[in-house]
Amino acid sequence: MARELTIDATRLHRALQGGDGLPGVFEQALGFRVSTKAIKGVHLMNDLAQCVLGGAPEHRGDLLCRVIREAHTREPNSDRDLRQDDALGVHYRRAYPEQLGRQQVTQLREAARLLLNADSGMYKPGDNMASSLATHRDLLGWEGFRRFRVGRYVQRVLGHAGRERVREMFESADDPVSRAMKPLMVTTPLIERYPDEPAPPLTAFDDALGRRLTILLSHPLTKPNLLRGLSLAGNLGVVLKILGAGRPGGHPVLLALPDHTWVGVRKPAREEAVQSFQLGIDAADRAFARHLARHPLGDSLWAPPADDDTPTITVTTCEDERDNDALMKAARAFEFSKKDGTKDLYWPDEFAIALGKRAGCVGPRRDQAGWSKHLMLTPELVELLVLMFVPPGARPLPWRALWETVRDELGIVIGANSHADDEALKGAGVLHIDLGQLARSSDVFLAQAICRGVARRLPDSGAEAGGELL
């Protein structure tokens, strides 16, 4: 017998999203918070570095923020202001001796702006928005986005070897960016403002992701490029983590499409890719519903609303009055039905989509009616996956074997092993898979990898990737 129950929306939002020191269901399940759509790679990397090192320098990154904001004439960032500044003047005068001349100092400050703030992670000093593209501990700054703990998640999955590698990178100043920014480095004690908190145990997916990110960091590339790779692959990992939250072992099953423009034809396998993405969201919602039952607020959710002014959600349940799946669906419908533009609840998939679009792993990039979301891999992400799965100096890996391992460990399917991939997608509930389209999509990945110089075709129609080819 179906019944309609009225639920306190505020209480439900608090249970899902957390508040007043109580972690929400999303955070409990994922190990990080998702209540933003503004976070980007540079924030994740700033957080990760501070988690590994034990905080950010006491100076908060204020000098860097002011150096790069010379063009903001309403702020006291002119050369004269900074030379006379009580706290920062001593560092500024040392870095930019007066004999350099105004023009040269301006050029040097512009260069610092380009290198440290290419991703717009820095704002005014003192605003907790000092995420520079730091390659060294002394270039880190205080950052409010750390409260979402996404960098902490990556730090946890990295494992000891990966964390030590990150530490070593941020303590070395031999890379091109650190060497160019050396005069702006001010060494002060580190302050950890977001200490570690209890987190859910790592899943098999987390272990695999951490192992692969560690291999990525072992390649003999220059540090800025390794950090870029870690950022993009870390973002991809976070997206996969969210979309695999409801799957066994935390492994998603997602059909990825290449970042490719198809002229005159529909994107092959798009429907299947969209289905797999949506099924990942649905499975995650069911997992969150299970967490909801165990949440400290879980019982109180079913109590009547506190007063008449409280916003409410109507839930239709079956026999079982405490149908948490129905509660999740009702919460989504409630958010969707709001016409006033307010946003009370941020869903993990919205977080994943926003983050993924910036990292090139969720498409389409532009929101357009009827264009549903799917996992996408840019050629750069394909290269990063090759670097993650073929250690430096190893023999190239057969193309199909590479993607079989990627599928098994990270849950990304591209159709390189069409029959096995088909089985995996069917197992995750994806229907009506066209093997021909899957193969066409997969061929584009291979062509892009060959063009990028990370794969080559072999006799007998095979291919191999990574290793000595790089």
Next chain:
Amino acid sequence: MSYGILRGLYLGEASNADLASADVRARLHVTTPLDELIPSLVQRRLDVVLTGNPGDGKSHLVRNLAETGRLAGATIELDLSAHPDEEIIAAWEAAARAGHPFVLCANQGPLITLLETLASGSSLHGRAAELGGQLGRLLTPRPEHLPPAPRAAALIDLADRNLCSEVLVSEAIARVADVSFLPPGFSGADTSAGQNISLFTEAPEARARLARLIAFAGNRQRDHVTFRHLWQCIAYAITAGKAQASQFQDLYVGRIGLGSFPLDNLASPRGQGLLIGAFNRHADPARHADPALDEDLWTIAQPRTGRWLYDVGALTAPARLWGETQDSQRAALQQLASIKRLVALAHEAGEDQVTRIVQDAEGPLAHTDRALIDEVVTGLNALYLSPREQGAAPAWLTDGIALWIGHSYRDVPASARPHVAVDTAARAELTLLRPRRAPWLADAMGPVPAEAWLLHEPSGATLRLDRELAALLQRAAQTEGPLEPPEPVQRFLSRLAGYHEHARAFTLGEDKFAVLDRPRGELVVAAAVGALAAGGARYGA
């Protein structure tokens, strides 16, 4: 022979040795140095394994050698995949016990599996090890990787063979340029295929020029060209892939003559195939600018000097474009293109025309090592710092390869990221590696591919240079404006910079650096970082 066989070469049927009769195989056999090498290896009692791509001609070659008695005494297995490995191993072991050479055709994947099986406990493990050492190493830029001369077993990897030589392609055209491939009762003038066969038999120069163009196109593109691709291209040039009935129809409706000659067929968008596509991209004479010739063709429909080598009939000059409708303009341009293609094959002036197309076929890769290194260094630097910006840049940025490194975590192309350089790779640290073949193969596998590797000796990092990259680097050095640095270049610079980070001890006070707002953009600053006695660092000019 029949027209069906000729057309079947385009469709990939007649070029399959397993489907063709012995007569057809003999007729289509193009002699290559392997016809001598393989029998000589067998005579030396060596086992021979042929591997390669589908369509490379493994079983065709072995069948032909066997049918002409040149593999006498050898045990022959034409297809490893046709039998379980145990049967193959048993046959091979029996041959070894009897002292007979064993000749095997094998696809690479199954061959690797077989060698792994042989290596673990078989009496053939020595041969397996020797073959494994040859696999993928018979053509390499690293001389130290070349395997020694075979002692018991030799691998012939047809994937390493370069078929794109003028002599070989010309020989292949001659094999099918024969009226015996025409429908019974038809002469050369009756069908477009017959017309094209007549062209090649009556004007051997036309055959040679088509061979030059096909060889040039094949060498310009990156993927390996197999015999199947070659036959596909030649057959399409002659037949346009038309069924026999369509050839008859051409006779009745008069679709013979201009527009149906071999180069028109190859330029048709309907033609499918690796080599046909390569011809379209690189070797179509109509796509090569030739102002003097064009003027003649617009005016009198033929070159002003020289004579036709073949009776092409009366040609009329294309209608002038001015004031005409769009359709007639298109028709006039098509007519001009067809005449231009015909001149290339069938007119005395075509010799120079074809020479101009195929000249400098190897581009900068044909230069000496030192000259090529200098060109590559100049080009790599110009990919980041355009020639105009280089004028204002300090000398250290162009002395060697400036190690420009992009810096951003956003999903934007390299050309939109700021770049920094603090180091260069000195020219003295760079050497060039060219591909080499195992000496015992001599010239049996054709010319080595036109490619090279730039090696940074201290780090071991390499950058593969092919025609496309070499051309891009040349363009970068001569132009301004945006150019996306290719990914292999970015990775090469990243590896060099990574090597410097770990292998060099930096002395603060000697550091120079430069920052670009983006590749080929503005050089924002070039300055130095100096050390202070009290610790820390400061900027200097």
